[in-house]
Amino acid sequence: MATDHLKRIIDASYFMPYIADTARDATQEVFEKICNIVKRKYSNSPLKHKRSKSTKRQKTLATEERRNSVTERPIKWEEDPIVLKKKSKTIKQLLKKLQEEKEQRHKKLQELDEEAKKKFEEEMETNEILQQKREEELRKERVLKALQRREKEEKHKKELEDWKILTEREYKHVLSQKYLHEKLQESYVTQVVMPELEKKKADLAQKRMLFQPINREDLIEHARRHDEIMRDLQNRREKEVHNRSIDLQYRQISKSFHSKALDILNEEEKRQKEEKEREELERKQRIEKKLQYSELVKELYRPSIDEYKKQEMKLLVEKLKFPVRTKLHGHNSAGTYENTTESGSMTEKHRIRRKWTKNPMVPEPAPKKEIKQIDFLAEMRIARHSRGTIRKKYELEKDLMYINLHDEENAIKLKEKADLVDKEILRKERTMSSNLPDRKKIEIAEEINDMIISSIKAKLAIVNATVDS
Known part of the structure; x- marks a missing residue:
């Protein structure tokens, strides 16, 4: 029973190879002890004990074992040779059976060991494969993390560079900007000081011109020029009157000598x-449209006023009204008030003169412009001498010399040219009313006089030719 029980336990259990070896050694010792006990029991027990019940046998075995272990004195039974023979035979059979069971168990244990080894090897292989896969995944993850870390570092580095460039740009912008007091000083100089200086310069120049002595040559030149202009105007008026009379005569003659060519003309x-x-x-309509459009634009898009600049200018004006008075500082500043005179003014001895250092931020004043004196009359005199008495010749005089005016067609062409010359005269007279220098106006007046003379000559020649014909 004990062997069967142990066999079942061993068959049902599964151990690792080294655990199986230790279990086998332990069971072998127990098995040997049990075999010795069984041998001792069957060799020393009488016949009547053989037929007893199994329960009593087990109890007696236990009690006898305890006795033998205490006393260690062998019990002598009466031995029958037949019984001994049977006992020995049964013992041999039992031993053989136990040996076979042992071999089977050993074989089964070997098979179990081989299966366990095989299973262990398979598990180890699967574990190695899983470990390799895990290591590969970890390696890939490490590579991915390294790439992400590198990208993050590059991005951070780029952000730092951009931030550095931005800060440098802002720093340069801040350095390039001027302080508020410099801006106020510049605006004060440009808006207040410079206009006052220009105004003073203009007043001084006007006073200088008024109070300087008049040159006699200039007076003579001015009188001569005035006489020339008046003479030119008188000649022009006479020419205009003469022109009108010629036109009147021409119209009267054309009424008496009516022809188809004159109708066409x-x-x-x-x-x-x-x-x-x-x-x-x-x-005129275009000019009116432009004026209306400009008025509409002024009404719709009025220039906006910057409130910040307005307040800044008000503040600047208030500061100019109430300037800040600087106080005197120094180790003798307290004693200066004690040494004042009765009238309240300090003596020259105790007055502190402070030497101000040059401010490098204040711009240096621009160099004064040299006044260039221009003699207008002398320049006009030189230009007149260089120009001489050359006058522009017009083609009307050439036509009068080489064209036969008795031919009606030539007379009509010459009349058209004379009309064109009159239009050119009117145009030049309009240009004289614009803001041109006096020298240019005089040149234009001389050209107009020549053109008027040539036109009058052409018209008189046409009238004389028509009268003769």
Whole structure:
């Protein structure tokens, strides 16, 4: 029973190889002890004990074992040879059976060991594969983390560089800007000091011109120039009167000598006059439209006033009204008030003169411009001498010399040219009313005089030719 029980326990259990070896050694010792006890029991017990019940046998075995262990005195039984033979035979069979069971158990244990080894090797292989996979995953994860860390470091480095560039730019911008007191000083100089200086300069120049002595040559030159201008105006008036009289005579003659060419010429003159009036009307309308558009733009888009600058200028004006008075500082400043005179002013002995250091931030004043004196009359005299008496010649005089005016067609062409010259005269007279220098105006007046003379000559020649014909 004990062997069967142990066998079942061993068969049902599974141990590792080294645990199985230790268990086998332990069971072997127990098995040997049990075999010795069984041998001793069956060799020393009488016949009547063989037929007893198994329960009593087990109890007696236990009690006898305890006795033998205490006394160690062998019990002598009466031995029967037949019984001994049977006992020995049964013992041999039992031993053989136990040996076979032992071998089977050993074989089974070996098989279990091999299976356990095989299973252990498979588990080890799977564990190695899993470990390799885990290591590969860890390696990939480490590489990925390293890449992410590098990207983060590069990004952080780039952000630091951008921040550094931005801070340097802001620092340079702040350094390039001027302080508020410098801006106020510049605005004060440009808006208050410089206009006052310019005004004073203009007043001084005007006073200098008023109080300087008048040059006799300048007076003579001015009188001569005035006489020339008045003479030119008188000649122009006479020419205009003469021109009108010639036109009047021409009209009277044209009425008496009516022809188809003259009708065409009159129609052309009328058409040109209407065209000119229409152009003048369109020009006036365009000017009115421009004026209306400018007024609308001024009403719709009025310039906005910067309140900040307005308040800043008000503050600047208030500061100028109430300037800050600097106090005297120094080791003798307390004693200066004690040494004042009865009238309240300090003596020269105890007055402190403070030497101000030069401020490098204050810009140096610009160098004064040299006054260049210009003699206008002398320049005009030089220009007149260089120009001489050369006058522009017009083609009307050439036509009068080489064209046969008795031919009606040539007379009409010459009349058209004379009208063009009159238009050019009117245009030049309009340009004289603009802001031109006096020298240019005189040149234009001389050209106008020459043109008027050539036009009058051409018209007189046409009239004489028509009268002769």
